[in-house]
Amino acid sequence: MDSICRANMKDLTVTMEEVPEPYKGLGGRGLTSAIVHGEVPPTCHPLGPSNKLVIATGLLSGTTAPSSGRLSAGGKSPLTGTIKESNAGGTASAEISRLGIAAIVVENQPTDGALYTLVLTPDGAQLVSADALKGMGNYDAVAKLTEDYGEKASYITIGPAGEMKLAAASIAVTDRENRPTRHAGRGGLGAVMGSKGLKAIVVDSGDRKVSVHDPDACLAAARRLTELLGEHPVTGEGLPTYGTNVLANVINEAGAYPTRNFSDGNFEGTEKISGETQRDTILEREGTATHACLPGCVMRCSRIYNDENGEYLTKGPEYETVWAHGADCGIDDLDAIAQMDRLDDDYGLDTIEMGVAIGVAMAAGVKAFGDAQGAIELLHEVGKGTPLGRILGSGAEVTGRVFGVPNVPVVKGQGIPAYDPRGIKGIGVTYATSTMGADHTVGYSVAPNILKVGGDVDPLRPEGQADLSRGLQIATAALDCTGLCLFTAFCILDRPEAMDAIRDMLNAKYDWELSADDISALGQKVLKIEREFNAAAGFTAADDRLPDFFKEEPLAPHNVVFDVPDEDLDAVFNF
Amino acid sequence: MDSICRANMKDLTVTMEEVPEPYKGLGGRGLTSAIVHGEVPPTCHPLGPSNKLVIATGLLSGTTAPSSGRLSAGGKSPLTGTIKESNAGGTASAEISRLGIAAIVVENQPTDGALYTLVLTPDGAQLVSADALKGMGNYDAVAKLTEDYGEKASYITIGPAGEMKLAAASIAVTDRENRPTRHAGRGGLGAVMGSKGLKAIVVDSGDRKVSVHDPDACLAAARRLTELLGEHPVTGEGLPTYGTNVLANVINEAGAYPTRNFSDGNFEGTEKISGETQRDTILEREGTATHACLPGCVMRCSRIYNDENGEYLTKGPEYETVWAHGADCGIDDLDAIAQMDRLDDDYGLDTIEMGVAIGVAMAAGVKAFGDAQGAIELLHEVGKGTPLGRILGSGAEVTGRVFGVPNVPVVKGQGIPAYDPRGIKGIGVTYATSTMGADHTVGYSVAPNILKVGGDVDPLRPEGQADLSRGLQIATAALDCTGLCLFTAFCILDRPEAMDAIRDMLNAKYDWELSADDISALGQKVLKIEREFNAAAGFTAADDRLPDFFKEEPLAPHNVVFDVPDEDLDAVFNF
Secondary structure, eight states, rough: OEEEEEEEEEEEEEEEOOOEEEEEEEEOHEEEEEEEEHHSOOOOTTTTOOEEEEEOOTTTSSSTTTTOEEEEEEEEEETTTSEEEEESSSHHHHHHHTTTEEEEESSSSOOOOHHHHEETTEEEEEEOOOGGEEEEEHHHHHHHHHHHHHHEEEEEEHHHHHTTTTBBBBEEEEOTSSOOOOOTTTTOOOHHHHHEEEEEEEETTTEEEOOOOOOHHHHHHHHHHHHHHHHHHIIIIIIHHHOOHHHHHHHHHTTTOOOOTTTTOOOOOTHSSSHHHHHHHHTTTTTTEOOSTTOOOSOOEEEEEEEEESSSEOOOOOOOHHHTTTGGGGOOOOHHHHHHHHHHHHHOOOOOHHHHHHHHHHHSSHHHHHHHHHHHHHHHHHHHTTTHHHHHHOHHHHHHHHHHHSSSOOETEEEESSSOTTTTHHHHHHHOOOTTTTOOOTSSSSSSIIIOSSSSOOOTOOHHHHHHHHHHHHHHHHHHTTOOOTTHHHHHHHHHHHHHHHHHHHHHHHHHOOHHHHHHHHHHHHHHHHHHHHHHHTTOGSSSSSHHHHSOOOOOTTTTTTOOHHHHHHHOOOO | OOEEEEETTTTTTEEEEEEOOGGGOHHHHHHHHHHHHHHSOOTTTTTTTTTTEEEEOOOTTSSOTTTOOOOEEEEEEEESSSSEEEOOOSSHHHHHTTEEEEEEEESOOOOSSSOOEEEEETTTTEEOOGGGGOOOOOHHHHHHHHHOOOOOSSEEOOOOHHHHHOOTTTTOOHHHHHHOOEEEEEHHHHHHHHHHEEEEEOOOOTOOOOSSSHHHHHHHHHHHHHHHHHHIIIIIIIIHHHOOGHHHHHHHHOOOOBTTTTSSSOOTHHHHHSSSHHHHHHHTOOOOOEESSSSSSSSEEEEEEEEETTEEEEEOHHHHHHHTTTTTTTTHHHHHHHHHHHHHHHHHHHHHHHHHHHHHHHHHTTSSSHHHHHHHHHHHEEEEHHHHHHHHOOHHHHHHHHTTOOOOOOOOOOOOOOOTTSSHHHHHHHHHTTTTTTOOTTTTTTTTIOOOOOOOOTTOHHHTTTHHHHHHHHHHHHHHHOOOOTTHHHHHHHHHHHHHHHHHHHHHHHHHOOHHHHHHHHHHHHHHHHHHHHHHHTTGGGSEEEHHHHHHHTTTTTBBOOOOHHHHHTTTTTT
């Protein structure tokens, strides 16, 4: 029987309890959202004692399911004020599952500003002082923790940004090489962790295994999914070969690659920062061009990026990171972008939010567009916690407010990622209506709009985009419960058998009898919970909108505005 | 027939038009709110081209009405995102009225970042370059303008804060001595003016007079109101003798004087910054202890504050200013507070928002509570536009976000002023429900809660506060249409004949036949317009709340929390 582990940061107690009835059958995002909905007052201050940080494993975490093991973090977001779930790869989720823990709920906060580490092992759970880690970047913190707890443990940490409670602060999860490269980036959950005085979570499951009701059936279904993932051109070929940054040329060619704070849809420097160039650079420097961020991943879209001397610098920056620190800031220097990726990972910052914030600052003239060294300096300001750094680390919206910039690409306070909603209208619907603020991962309409995966809907026409986003948001909410990587969806959208395999794995693990409809219903349930929280926090249809400039200022080269009618946006949650 | 003057800042044209039908019969706040409601898209960016800055005269402006001549500024607020009206004394409103202008509507924005001055005289209206005023403080800007346009003109200006589009930027209006001491402070309308590229408005009515249908009847009613104001202990004695800061001791004794970022209800240094001490200091230095901020004021609550050498420093800082830069920051140095008042007026900043923002910054440890020189330095940072200054100049909410402070005293993003809502629950209802964000002036429940003016409702009990706030908000919205100073309300609340005199003046000026009910209906109409705008901008009942810490953390010395039920708050606009 899985447990909820509650860490009370005021009296420094850790308790285990059986998963309460209302949370049963949920995992990942479904579980974080249900706990936040059930236990956090929607109007509370995200950095106050009433908010909770919830860290949940996916339903299939630790099993033989391929590309599973995403770890969900949830809470009320200091960036958006909405409910928030952000998930990361790495090794921690499986480790937590092996300890029989479905979720860690971090409650209350210390009154003395002290820092703690939560240690979870088969011997129990305890909070120990983390004062020795104070102010450390994620890399140093993990190195120090590894000295104490060993190579086998997984580490979940925050950097200085989280300690400073900056709204762009991420939560880092170690990868298979014990590097803090996988981040629950969006929405500032690192700041919530910081506000709880929690610097780190150490998880070592020893020789524990997750319990699976019917291991053979689970393995058989896992093998079927593995096979299907290998057969699909995106998951079997595109992602392993070029990683996520395969999209740079694709989106630029579609005229939807947001350039210099969303003032253009084409970036003249795309070739220099594309996935193809990145691959060549990695191979040239003897990095790793195909790498799994978590055990058992068959898509292996991660990579290892070495510097000019062939020394490890950072993981291969993802498409959104390359865009955020690249095109959005007019920067075409891949090494500079990789350095920024490393700084973000070390300071504990969301790469997307930081790139968008720096783009807004550049629009205000703080640095010139294209000034790669200037952008790197800005990230160091964040790490040092200077006033300028704190502005940027508070995200794009605050940066826009402080510098008086009217064109600030955010929805519900969260920076819009790497796809211009004027050029890919389906993703604009998702940005506008997502329960999380602008987020491409919660309903990736780019697939049918551009990649022709899971359908074919003209990206430049408003018609049909709301229906598309609705279906994708429901399916994604369900998928986010399982702990499977979102990228399995490329395959699922085209091959219904893949969803059957997932259903079979869930049924095999839990002795359930889920149908495909039940899985869709799960997605709807999660979205409804999230919408309910947001409504109680004060969000209305008026918040489900893109900033006006997307509706008023045409985007080159197609000279299009975002023209999906408000009624369509308001119909996304009609189910 | 009065006109609307429209200044289009894109093509630099100024046109006059007859007041359109839907705006007829409105003045002051009623007129600004109707125009903003009618012409500004509720979801637009406050600093973008779609917002408008509306400057309107009161219905009685320029007549013989005593203590009339408040000038209303309106627009969508960059601080709160709501509709906003903020009004100021000074001489400009009467001058504008004499030119037959009911409102100035500033539309669109220049694309080249240039600055302009709008010049209004009997010869017409035009926009001229204000590049020579760029970056100037209000004092220098007015001095320079006076060289060109003379002592008789009135000046409406913004300082560097408005040019920088900071959300705490005010709009300054010159007083009878041609000093920029009267400010439409709240809500950042100075930033809206800055975003329009409008540095100044010069108004010289020459020998024009306002037209009054029945001057004798108007004068007779004005004399009656003058007499009543003279008889009332607050308007006839307290305000002329001690100014608004007479309240410091009163509110401190009531245990509701917010101290060190709202962590206490008593300030140990109150005596040193009280109205009584301020009066003694002013008299000792041969300042002016009783002064009218606008022509024809009988309450004369303004004053002139000299420095230690007997040289003019600033106008007598108001109660809220003394509190904001004093008790809220733990500062008990009256001269330092007066210097900050001068800096706020010169840089063009809302004194309340700045004090609250600095209090939040002190809670974060940016400076220590009580550090008067540190607070002065912070204001200079704002004037210089450093990152730290821009944070503070963006208001208390942004300051709290950037520095990760959970206890941020704001409602709808606007800093809560000088009365703790736990100790004076009636004003808490007004803060929570106001259409403007936290604002004491829109329904001053302090009068019946503490001063026993207009009733007697126990400040510490939740019962009856919603009814109180409702009545006061309606009456205030009506009063704010007339251009009469809010302080006439002290008299009106106790002496119904005062309202009769106001009604008679309106009827005499416009040949109307208003009843008392019509005036109340006017107040209701204004509030409904404002609520409608806010609803369309996305505000809901969840926004009509105080921050949770007021409900959870008891305030000394009474150890009370804010416990007016949400249902009561939601019933305030039931009319």
